[in-house]
Amino acid sequence: MSKFTARSNGSFIKLAHSSIGWSYYDCDPEFGSLMAKYLVLELERDLAAYDVRFVNLKGIVEVIPRRLNKGIIVKKILRDVAARDGNAGVDFVLCMGDDVSDEKMFTSVFSFVSEMGDDYINVNPSPHVVQLSQGTLPASLPFLVEPRSIASKDLNSPLHAFTVAVGKKPSHASQYVDGAEDVADLLVKMATGSVDACYRRDSEGEKHLDHFS
Numbered sequence: 001m002s003k004f005t006a007r008s009n010g011s012f013i014k015l016a017h018s019s020i021g022w023s024y025y026d027c028d029p030e031f032g033s034l035m036a037k038y039l040v041l042e043l044e045r046d047l048a049a050y051d052v053r054f055v056n057l058k059g060i061v062e063v064i065p066r067r068l069n070k071g072i073i074v075k076k077i078l079r080d081v082a083a084r085d086g087n088a089g090v091d092f093v094l095c096m097g098d099d100v101s102d103e104k105m106f107t108s109v110f111s112f113v114s115e116m117g118d119d120y121i122n123v124n125p126s127p128h129v130v131q132l133s134q135g136t137l138p139a140s141l142p143f144l145v146e147p148r149s150i151a152s153k154d155l156n157s158p159l160h161a162f163t164v165a166v167g168k169k170p171s172h173a174s175q176y177v178d179g180a181e182d183v184a185d186l187l188v189k190m191a192t193g194s195v196d197a198c199y200r201r202d203s204e205g206e207k208h209l210d211h212f213s
Contacts, residue, residue, distance in 0.1 A: 004039050008032060014060065018068055025059030036061050057099065070097075071104030071111075078112045091160065094190075096183060097173075098166035106163040106172040113161050 001022045005011050010026035022039060024032035039061050040054050047063070055062045074095065082090045095109045096102075165173035166180055177186055 001039070004035055008035050011035075019062045019064040021060045021062040023060045032059065055101070057101065069104045070101055071108035074105045075108040075112050078109070093161040094164065095162070095173075096164040096166060096177075098180060102165075103172050106165075106174075109161055109163050110172075 001013050001020070004022060005013055008024060008027050008031065010028075011022060011024045011032065014021040014023050022036070024036055027035070036056055040056055043054055043061075043063060051066045052063050053066045055064060078090060078093065082088075093109055093112075095105050097105055162175060163173040164186075165171040165176040166183060168176050168178065177183060
């Protein structure tokens with residue numbers, strides 16, 4: 001990584017708690033992307049004996065443990081929070097993301113909710129993510145359904161869990177916002193209690209939460 005940093009103006013090495021990355025976000029876009037491809041090839045060759053994987057997304061090449069992903073981290077956080085204050089539990093979860101790697105966060109939220117026991121209503125994830133070629137759309141988007149309130153033996157109040165994709169696209173998330181600029185607006189509206197929800201009705205006339213506005 002130091003070698004590629006010396007060759008690429010604007011690049012730098014990024015150290016994190018559980019990963020090391022080479023950032024080329026500030027490089028010339030074409031040159032940076034080309035160097036990133038060569039870096040991944042060298043890393044795959046030199047680190048083949050190690051249990052790591054390589055992620056090349058949004059201007060950074062990261063080397064991370066093979067089994068580590070955002071879903072594992074989210075579930076650990078939720079479990080740790082639920083165990084605080086005498087197992088008081090969790091009463092509200094809002095999980096938002098705009099990347100394919102965020103899909104594991106969404107499914108982990110539903111997995112965490114389902115761990116509360118089969119005697120209570122569980123939330124099911126939306127259909128799997130559909131990989132699309134650039135500039136194409138699926139014939140029909142999967143239904144985005146309303147999350148239910150989950151009651152638990154260990155909770156004094158229901159758990160309200162919301163998974164939100166940034167951008168309308170096939171996703172495990174059960175709601176969406178139109179773009180990144182809407183994320184901050186949504187948080188402000190939630191803090192002031194002024195969120196408007198847009199609903200649709202299915203073929204049987206049942207009302208489902210479609211998206212936030």
